[in-house]
Amino acid sequence: MExxxxxxxxxxxxxxxxxxxxxxxxYSYEKKKFYIxxxxxxxxxxxxxxxxxxxxxxxxxxxYKVMNGxxxxxxxxxxxxxxxxxNAAIKQNIHPKDWTYKNIETIRxxxxxxxxxxxxxxxVITCDPEYYRWNQFFFIQFFKRNLVYKKMAxxxxxxxxxxxxxxxxxxxxxxxxxxxxxxxxxxxxxxVKITDYAERLLDFSGIRxxxxxxxxxxxxxxxxxxxxxxxxxxxxxxxxLNVFTTRADTLFGVTYLVLSPYHPxxxxxxxxxxxxxxxxxxxxRMTKSSLSVKDILKIEKEGINTEIFAIHPITQERIPVWxxxxxxxxxxxxxxxxxxxxxQRDFEFAKKYDLPIKIVIKNPEWKEIPEKLEKAYEGPGxxxxxDIFDGLDNEKGEEEIRKYLEKINKGKxxxxxxxxxxxxxxxxxxxxxxxxxxxxxxxxxxxxxENLPIELPYEVKITGRGESPLKYVxxxxxxxxxVCGNDAERETDTMDTFVDSSWYFLRYxxxxxxxxxxxxxxxxxxxxxxxxxxxxxxxxxHLLYSRFFIKVLKDMGLIDFEExxxxxxxxxxxxxxxxxxxxxxxxxxDPEDIIKKYGADxxxxxxxxxxxxxxxxxxxxxxxxxxxxxxxxxxxxxxxVKNYESIETKNDENLEFIINKTIKGVTExxxxxxxxxxxxxxxxxxxxxxxxxxxxxxxxxxxxxxSWKKFIKILYPFVPHISEELWKDLGENKFLFYEKWPSxxxxxxxxxxxxxxxxxxxxxxxAVEISQTFEVNEILNLISENEKFKKFIIGKKILKTIYVxxxxxxxxxxx
RNA sequence: GCGAGGGUGGCGGAGAUGGCAGACGCGCUGGACUUAGGAUCCAGUGGGGAAACCCAUGAGGGUUCAAAUCCCUCCCCUCGCACCA
Numbered sequence: 001m002e003x004x005x006x007x008x009x010x011x012x013x014x015x016x017x018x019x020x021x022x023x024x025x026x027y028s029y030e031k032k033k034f035y036i037x038x039x040x041x042x043x044x045x046x047x048x049x050x051x052x053x054x055x056x057x058x059x060x061x062x063x064y065k066v067m068n069g070x071x072x073x074x075x076x077x078x079x080x081x082x083x084x085x086x087n088a089a090i091k092q093n094i095h096p097k098d099w100t101y102k103n104i105e106t107i108r109x110x111x112x113x114x115x116x117x118x119x120x121x122x123x124v125i126t127c128d129p130e131y132y133r134w135n136q137f138f139f140i141q142f143f144k145r146n147l148v149y150k151k152m153a154x155x156x157x158x159x160x161x162x163x164x165x166x167x168x169x170x171x172x173x174x175x176x177x178x179x180x181x182x183x184x185x186x187x188x189x190x191x192v193k194i195t196d197y198a199e200r201l202l203d204f205s206g207i208r209x210x211x212x213x214x215x216x217x218x219x220x221x222x223x224x225x226x227x228x229x230x231x232x233x234x235x236x237x238x239x240x241l242n243v244f245t246t247r248a249d250t251l252f253g254v255t256y257l258v259l260s261p262y263h264p265x266x267x268x269x270x271x272x273x274x275x276x277x278x279x280x281x282x283x284x285r286m287t288k289s290s291l292s293v294k295d296i297l298k299i300e301k302e303g304i305n306t307e308i309f310a311i312h313p314i315t316q317e318r319i320p321v322w323x324x325x326x327x328x329x330x331x332x333x334x335x336x337x338x339x340x341x342x343x344q345r346d347f348e349f350a351k352k353y354d355l356p357i358k359i360v361i362k363n364p365e366w367k368e369i370p371e372k373l374e375k376a377y378e379g380p381g382x383x384x385x386x387d388i389f390d391g392l393d394n395e396k397g398e399e400e401i402r403k404y405l406e407k408i409n410k411g412k413x414x415x416x417x418x419x420x421x422x423x424x425x426x427x428x429x430x431x432x433x434x435x436x437x438x439x440x441x442x443x444x445x446x447x448x449x450e451n452l453p454i455e456l457p458y459e460v461k462i463t464g465r466g467e468s469p470l471k472y473v474x475x476x477x478x479x480x481x482x483v484c485g486n487d488a489e490r491e492t493d494t495m496d497t498f499v500d501s502s503w504y505f506l507r508y509x510x511x512x513x514x515x516x517x518x519x520x521x522x523x524x525x526x527x528x529x530x531x532x533x534x535x536x537x538x539x540x541x542h543l544l545y546s547r548f549f550i551k552v553l554k555d556m557g558l559i560d561f562e563e564x565x566x567x568x569x570x571x572x573x574x575x576x577x578x579x580x581x582x583x584x585x586x587x588x589x590d591p592e593d594i595i596k597k598y599g600a601d602x603x604x605x606x607x608x609x610x611x612x613x614x615x616x617x618x619x620x621x622x623x624x625x626x627x628x629x630x631x632x633x634x635x636x637x638x639x640x641v642k643n644y645e646s647i648e649t650k651n652d653e654n655l656e657f658i659i660n661k662t663i664k665g666v667t668e669x670x671x672x673x674x675x676x677x678x679x680x681x682x683x684x685x686x687x688x689x690x691x692x693x694x695x696x697x698x699x700x701x702x703x704x705x706x707s708w709k710k711f712i713k714i715l716y717p718f719v720p721h722i723s724e725e726l727w728k729d730l731g732e733n734k735f736l737f738y739e740k741w742p743s744x745x746x747x748x749x750x751x752x753x754x755x756x757x758x759x760x761x762x763x764x765x766x767a768v769e770i771s772q773t774f775e776v777n778e779i780l781n782l783i784s785e786n787e788k789f790k791k792f793i794i795g796k797k798i799l800k801t802i803y804v805x806x807x808x809x810x811x812x813x814x815x
Numbered sequence: 816g817c818g819a820g821g822g823u824g825g826c827g828g829a830g831a832u833g834g835c836a837g838a839c840g841c842g843c844u845g846g847a848c849u850u851a852g853g854a855u856c857c858a859g860u861g862g863g864g865a866a867a868c869c870c871a872u873g874a875g876g877g878u879u880c881a882a883a884u885c886c887c888u889c890c891c892c893u894c895g896c897a898c899c900a
Binding site for chain 2 (some may be wrong): 212213216217220221223225227243244245246247258301325326327328330331332333335336337338339343344345346348416417418536539609610611612615616617618620622623625626627629630632633636672677678680681682683684685688691695755756757758759761762763764766767799800801802804807808809810811812
């Protein structure tokens with residue numbers, strides 16, 4: 001017997017699989033397709049356990065589906081643009097491109113060493129001009145469709161590094177690199193109108209199976225609220241102040257208005273208010289505070305009375321206008337009507353500044369209207385103190401007041417979303433150049449499609465300081481205007497890398513395509529992705545942007561489907577000592593070390609066995625050893641099978657039953673939410689039984705061998721290398737990849753005797769062996785003759801007997 | 816505060832439709848084979864008890880012949896969202 005030596009054996013099979021083009025995907029209308037996709041890795045130095053988990057899960061699904069007759073697309077690529085490449089450039093003095101491609105080499109080798117069944121010839125590398133030219137192409141199409149625009153927008157700015165920072169690079173209001181306080185700086189930036197698609201993005205009906213929490217997170221992110229805009233006339237500035245509210249029914253309870261410190265009216269009010277100086281000071285204090293978002297939540301509500309008045313649209317009362325720090329400029333109109341009686345925030349503010357509180361909705365639980373409220377009443381009720389609307393149910397009142405306002409031209413129905421347009425500008429080098437040209441004569445124009453790609457220049461100085469490094473590359477900037485042909489300048493912003501990942505899965509589906517982003521037929525065949533697998537950290541941005549992209553592409557007529565990912569599985573993190581593996585925690589386990597020691601199959605098996613895919617997985621070296629032992633056991637048993645000589649055949653039927661039961665269990669566990677951990681447990685159970693029976697030599701060689709072959713087949717998707725080795729060692733010459741997943745149809749329980757639980761008054765007292773055909777009274781007879789149970793029943797009246805077939809019998813007796 | 820998901824041995828985790836709680840693995844205990852074993856094999860392993868038995872699924876109630884599973888009250892943990900008008 002050879003010793004199980006995974007390292008040689010795994011490399012051998014990986015080579016043979018590759019030479020035989022096993023995993024090459026070909027599109028074919030005869031076969032039902034299955035597109036299995038894992039989120040592609042970012043090209044940092046090497047892969048970590050999180051990747052191993054993600055890709056192993058995908059590989060099991062892919063191999064399992066192939067064996068079940070599907071035509072599989074299982075591709076991989078690299079998310080290759082992004083800031084870390086520039087940081088590496090600064091730190092290690094290496095060009096971002098060289099750094100990235102070097103990493104890709106490493107990662108590719110690591111993925112191959114794991115034995116994942118990828119179709120390598122469809123690899124996508126997003127920093128390849130042949131890929132990102134299509135980002136530019138889409139940008140131009142979006143521009144034509146009026147889906148991109150440029151506007152001033154605040155960006156995080158580090159005054160020391162002289163650079164723009166991404167949100168995640170701002171830590172507690174400070175620059176992650178130098179620790180300087182981060183300021184906001186207004187810059188002209190490019191936006192994509194994702195808000196145009198807010199309604200369609202809220203519709204998840206085209207999605208089959210996504211985790212509920214991901215859908216909820218996206219819904220919250222889009223944050224739709226339906227309400228009413230109301231216009232309050234301000235005589236002093238001869239203009240309307242618009243507020244947004246979802247509670248128009250409380251309009252008669254308005255006792256003041258509040259503006260955000262950033263509201264454009266603040267300037268006007270400052271000019272005419274008698275409290276100009278105080279207001280100025282207040283605004284300065286509120287807008288200068290470089291607090292992080294979390295701190296802002298903790299700070300107390302503060303405000304200042306402008307001493308300016310607005311006119312109530314119905315009562316014509318004079319309503320004081322305040323400026324308050326609790327009103328967000330980014331939401332609604334940046335101004336609210338305050339109804340302290342029915343909104344807790346307004347209530348707190350009113351209490352603090354001693355503003356009037358007017359009750360206009362009667363809580364049904366109130367016997368009479370209270371003199372004073374302890375807190376705002378935000379629930380439903382009957383309207384009071386509301387003139388002609390008195391007595392209405394508040395929900396009805398909301399509608400009535402809105403209609404009335406519309407009639408007198410003082411308001412209108414309005415829908416607001418939290419979702420903001422997608423800022424895709426990055427003042428960075430390592431990204432897709434935005435294909436825009438600035439011409440003195442023609443203005444802002446898009447580059448001609450035939451001039452794409454606009455390639456990133458290799459020669460560039462990356463310092464991490466100042467604006468986009470491209471600003472200093474003259475060769476890049478200088479160009480001809482695509483409209484008039486005169487000298488012009490290029491845009492130097494590059495695109496957010498989420499653009500790259502919004503459609504990469506379409507490119508996979510289009511093999512060897514050169515003259516367009518993808519082939520429509522092939523994409524329509526493979527798409528949508530049948531199973532997408534990745535981390536929960538992409539629950540919102542990547543998945544939302546991809547959904548958006550696909551909808552736009554559909555509207556452009558480029559594709560025929562509405563949703564990119566039908567089924568989504570978010571796998572849990574790999575944790576050690578209770579926390580996520582990370583460099584800073586110093587608890588990282590390198591997959592390469594584990595593979596060297598135990599081989600890829602052991603690593604795969606452990607990662608699948610230790611927990612169900614969607615929950616966090618606690619790393620355990622001992623657990624790895626357990627899996628290593630299991631595979632060694634399989635290995636040894638294999639040689640026992642080969643040398644086996646039967647003594648008797650009494651267990652033939654039994655073994656057939658057990659292998660069929662195992663196949664059924666494993667199949668169902670995979671089909672049902674990918675419960676690989678229990679599937680593996682069932683295979684371990686099989687091995688426990690199998691090794692017992694092989695020691696007894698109580699089955700015929702034929703049945704033994706037959707069961708063993710079936711077992712190797714179901715083992716294959718989990719640990720493909722060892723399975724393939726054993727398979728071939730049995731004299732089989734077809735690859736397991738091309739074998740059919742075994743069926744379990746024709747099996748029934750051979751053993752007619754089973755054991756059922758015996759309960760007296762619901763309490764378990766033991767078990768009896770019965771024949772499956774027994775009727776209740778036969779079982780009852782058996783029990784009343786049994787020494788163990790006799791004493792409970794003798795002399796007692798049996799009130800009732802409940803028999804759950806083949807499981808349990810409960811005898812209810814009088815006490 | 817709101818929303819979602821959880822709390823089961825020493826540990827990771829199993830437990831369709833309510834029906835023998837703790838599959839499988841780890842760890843631990845004992846034994847076999849061994850010069851030795853951290854290799855392998857066999858047996859045991861929720862707690863209490865000598866035993867008969869009794870007690871156990873976050874806590875407490877309830878429904879039921881029967882509850883980890885269903886209902887109510889509460890506690891704790893994790894993850895989202897968070898002054899969104």
